[in-house]
Amino acid sequence: MNFFVCVCLCGSVANKLRKTAEKEFKNMEQKELRETEDKCIQEQPAYCVAACPIHVDVRTLIWQIKQGKWEDARKTLNKTMPFAGILGRICDHPCENHCKRREAGDPVAISALERCCVQKVSLLPKISFLPSKTQKIAILSGGLRSLTAAWDLIRKGYKIHIFTEQNRLGESLWDLPESLLPKEVIEKEFSVLEKLGAQIHLNAEKDMGFFKANPGSKEFDAVYAPPENERFLAPLEMTWLVSPINEALEGRKAAVTIDRQIQKVSLTAGREKEGPYKTRLFTSIENIAPLPLTPMSHPESGYTPEEAIQEAERCLQCQCLECVKACLYLEHFKGYPKKYAREIYNNESIVMGERKGNTLVNSCSLCGLCEVICPNDFSMADVCRNARTSMVKRGKMPPSAHEFALRDMAFSNGEKFALSKHEPGHEKSEYLFFPGCQLSASSPGHVETVYDFLRSHLKGGVGLMLRCCGAPADWAAREEIFQAGLETLEAQWEALGRPKMILVCSTCYSIFKRSLSHINIISLWEILEKYYAFSLSDADKGCLALHDPCTTRHEPQIRETVRSLLKNAGYKIEELKYSGEQTTCCGYGGLMSNANPALAKAVIQRRAEESESDFVAYCAMCRDALSSAGKRTLHLLDILFPSDDADPASQKPPTYSQRHENRARLKEHLCQILWKENVSDMADHEDLMLNIAPEVEKQMDERRILKSDIQKVIRYAEESGNRFYNSKTGHWLAAYQPVNVTYWAEYSVSDSVFVIHNAYCHRMTIAEGKR
Amino acid sequence: MSQYYEASLLEEWNCAKCGAALKPAKVDIAYMGSQFTIELPKCEICGLVLIPESLARGKMAEVEKILEDK
Numbered sequence: 022m023n024f025f026v027c028v029c030l031c032g033s034v035a036n037k038l039r040k041t042a043e044k045e046f047k048n049m050e051q052k053e054l055r056e057t058e059d060k061c062i063q064e065q066p067a068y069c070v071a072a073c074p075i076h077v078d079v080r081t082l083i084w085q086i087k088q089g090k091w092e093d094a095r096k097t098l099n100k101t102m103p104f105a106g107i108l109g110r111i112c113d114h115p116c117e118n119h120c121k122r123r124e125a126g127d128p129v130a131i132s133a134l135e136r137c138c139v140q141k142v143s144l145l146p147k148i149s150f151l152p153s154k155t156q157k158i159a160i161l162s163g164g165l166r167s168l169t170a171a172w173d174l175i176r177k178g179y180k181i182h183i184f185t186e187q188n189r190l191g192e193s194l195w196d197l198p199e200s201l202l203p204k205e206v207i208e209k210e211f212s213v214l215e216k217l218g219a220q221i222h223l224n225a226e227k228d229m230g231f232f233k234a235n236p237g238s239k240e241f242d243a244v245y246a247p248p249e250n251e252r253f254l255a256p257l258e259m260t261w262l263v264s265p266i267n268e269a270l271e272g273r274k275a276a277v278t279i280d281r282q283i284q285k286v287s288l289t290a291g292r293e294k295e296g297p298y299k300t301r302l303f304t305s306i307e308n309i310a311p312l313p314l315t316p317m318s319h320p321e322s323g324y325t326p327e328e329a330i331q332e333a334e335r336c337l338q339c340q341c342l343e344c345v346k347a348c349l350y351l352e353h354f355k356g357y358p359k360k361y362a363r364e365i366y367n368n369e370s371i372v373m374g375e376r377k378g379n380t381l382v383n384s385c386s387l388c389g390l391c392e393v394i395c396p397n398d399f400s401m402a403d404v405c406r407n408a409r410t411s412m413v414k415r416g417k418m419p420p421s422a423h424e425f426a427l428r429d430m431a432f433s434n435g436e437k438f439a440l441s442k443h444e445p446g447h448e449k450s451e452y453l454f455f456p457g458c459q460l461s462a463s464s465p466g467h468v469e470t471v472y473d474f475l476r477s478h479l480k481g482g483v484g485l486m487l488r489c490c491g492a493p494a495d496w497a498a499r500e501e502i503f504q505a506g507l508e509t510l511e512a513q514w515e516a517l518g519r520p521k522m523i524l525v526c527s528t529c530y531s532i533f534k535r536s537l538s539h540i541n542i543i544s545l546w547e548i549l550e551k552y553y554a555f556s557l558s559d560a561d562k563g564c565l566a567l568h569d570p571c572t573t574r575h576e577p578q579i580r581e582t583v584r585s586l587l588k589n590a591g592y593k594i595e596e597l598k599y600s601g602e603q604t605t606c607c608g609y610g611g612l613m614s615n616a617n618p619a620l621a622k623a624v625i626q627r628r629a630e631e632s633e634s635d636f637v638a639y640c641a642m643c644r645d646a647l648s649s650a651g652k653r654t655l656h657l658l659d660i661l662f663p664s665d666d667a668d669p670a671s672q673k674p675p676t677y678s679q680r681h682e683n684r685a686r687l688k689e690h691l692c693q694i695l696w697k698e699n700v701s702d703m704a705d706h707e708d709l710m711l712n713i714a715p716e717v718e719k720q721m722d723e724r725r726i727l728k729s730d731i732q733k734v735i736r737y738a739e740e741s742g743n744r745f746y747n748s749k750t751g752h753w754l755a756a757y758q759p760v761n762v763t764y765w766a767e768y769s770v771s772d773s774v775f776v777i778h779n780a781y782c783h784r785m786t787i788a789e790g791k792r
Numbered sequence: 793m794s795q796y797y798e799a800s801l802l803e804e805w806n807c808a809k810c811g812a813a814l815k816p817a818k819v820d821i822a823y824m825g826s827q828f829t830i831e832l833p834k835c836e837i838c839g840l841v842l843i844p845e846s847l848a849r850g851k852m853a854e855v856e857k858i859l860e861d862k
Contacts, residue, residue, distance in 0.1 A: 419860035788820035
């Protein structure tokens with residue numbers, strides 16, 4: 022099959038399959054999903070909508086007015102409001118008391134906007150009928166409440182008869198001033214009833230008398246007799262005696278009851294949100310400048326359209342989005358947690374077809390910021406973690422999402438780096454220093470310096486353990502790899518006599534706290550606070566913007582200790598907008614940078630732009646991420662244990678290859694100088710000398726190609742002879758597949774040094790026997 | 793059959809082992825249990841196949857993503 026055709030087919034077949042995919046609920050049942058979704062309040066109605074007795078979609082209405090879309094605005098009113106031409110003019114607006122804008126200025130003049138809208142557009146509602154019903158209903162009044170009931174029941178298909186003793190419909194509405202409610206509007210709005218088939222019986226004293234005498238009339242399936250009407254307005258004070266909007270609500274409620282009674286269904290079920298209720302929405306008014314009501318040039322006739330648009334602009338368009346404002350990941354996928362939870366659930370349910378939600382699931386840093394910010398504790402991390410676990414279990418996790426990070430972890434737990442020893446000259450360890458894989462990769466010199474410091478200040482022996490805590494496997498939901506790593510770590514800790522572990526990395530700290538809770542741990546920063554001797558000259562070194570790692574979100578004592586260390590070292594601290602409990606991830610957490618490198622780059626770029634000041638971090642990955650965004654950033658250890666580097670804040674982060682080399686060399690170096698052991702054991706490809714230009718090295722790093730991968734390609738090509746030659750350039754081109762990835766290297770040879778001109782990789786393989 | 797490489801590749805590169813020229817040939821490529829046949833430069837003697845960078849980082853990467861999400 023043609024390759025391109027296959028690509029197209031993948032899409033179209035996936036679409037067809039998705040449509041026909043059976044619902045298979047593997048991980049999250051519908052009920053669980055609804056509970057999860059329900060925590061996100063973004064789709065909760067705005068305060069005004071919930072407060073409106075008939076729940077007019079005020080937020081949309083005002084948005085449309087603001088855009089000058091008057092006809093759309095009128096259609097929005099018509100959807101919910103009966104006889105909007107009338108009610109839109111006379112609504113007594115209980116919603117305005119609940120308008121969020123009143124916390125920053127005057128409430129939006131919602132009723133004046135409605136009035137302007139219906140004055141400008143006299144559009145009657147479009148009716149789509151339900152199938153006609155045979156039942157007949159008598160409505161014994163021509164007041165607003167009764168006509169609302171009639172209106173709702175007609176639209177349900179009932180045959181409606183309206184009886185009034187008066188000679189027109191509307192009752193006391195006719196008493197309202199012409200300037201407020203023109204008579205022609207009343208006639209026009211109520212004319213719809215007759216057009217839709219309602220039988221209107223005017224001057225029907227006789228019929229009314231009959232109904233009073235025979236309340237159980239057999240001619241009609243239901244009879245609605247509202248309480249005696251009252252006047253709407255007190256004539257002189259012009260205050261409402263009866264609330265028009267509540268009249269509409271009562272009529273609407275009556276229609277629901279009558280319909281349910283006729284249909285013989287529950288009269289009460291699902292009616293909790295009839296009438297005003299309290300919304301669960303949260304809208305922040307932080308940074309919202311107070312604004313006063315837009316003045317009305319002619320109060321008698323209401324707002325002019327221009328004035329109305331100006332007033333509509335004051336509307337806050339209430340929504341929550343608190344987490345989305347704080348998290349670029351949540352913003353990036355153009356939705357909000359409730360929507361994402363549904364998308365992820367649907368992604369899970371696809372039996373065959375393309376799972377478009379995979380990137381959404383794997384891009385989350387699992388940092389927990391959303392949960393802290395959300396008024397309802399919605400956790401995207403939980404949703405994504407569960408989805409990842411399910412994907413791994415079902416063999417549906419895309420291999421490329423986390424494989425590189427897992428290889429990195431395997432390297433750290435392999436013989437090149439892993440180590441577990443008592444302090445030289447000791448047979449017992451009171452403490453065990455665990456610097457973690459990333460500090461060792463990023464600043465191996467600091468690991469050595471800190472280990473020296475700890476040995477000289479702590480008694481009882483300070484052992485050393487080099488390896489990875491397992492966070493990448495945990496983030497990737499590779500439970501077996503994670504547990505295997507923990508078991509080895511635990512066995513080595515046992516073998517050293519169960520010492521107290523000193524952790525530098527806050528990710529390690531969180532993993533130990535959660536998964537190795539029986540191990541006694543302490544943060545290096547707490548040890549340093551106790552033992553580090555600050556010199557008196559350490560005063561006023563300037564100000565640094567402090568970036569807390571996301572894994573200290575729930576570790577206030579570590580955050581405070583770091584602040585204390587910085588202050589003692591003579592630095593002023595600039596707190597970033599998102600700091601402490603609300604700090605943001607650097608883009609490494611949750612393996613975001615593996616699954617979605619472009620997003621991780623944008624995340625750290627935004628973080629770097631939060632302050633003009635130099636940053637200080639106390640996590641090696643955070644420091645390196647900030648540096649990669651061009652931000653001058655110190656690691657706290659650069660301050661406490663300065664090296665010969667005159668400007669450590671400008672230090673560029675090491676490439677992935679350098680990270681491996683740094684770890685391996687750290688182990689070799691420490692074994693040599695402390696334990697007098699030679700552990701250097703080079704694999705046969707590692708003795709190949711490579712010359713890689715910086716731009717090629719950068720490209721290799723972005724493509725997650727290690728120097729050692731390229732060495733393997735060349736070793737294979739040189740030994741097997743399987744390679745191509747370009748006689749014009751004198752370059753060789755060869756490929757080798759050491760793992761699930763095939764690496765290609767274009768190289769030349771100069772004085773036994775292999776010059777790398779290009780490197781690329783892919784995952785597809787040439788089918789067996791075809792190469 | 794669509795061509796997923798620059799024709800000039802056939803001129804520029806030859807098989808270093810055999811010294812032979814590369815010729816367009818049908819090659820089966822596979823990933824995640826799916827298999828496709830495409831045309832690629834191949835040594836006419838030993839059958840060594842060249843996958844160019846433009847294909848690896850272009851269409852091949854796209855298809856890999858689709859297959860991983862299937």
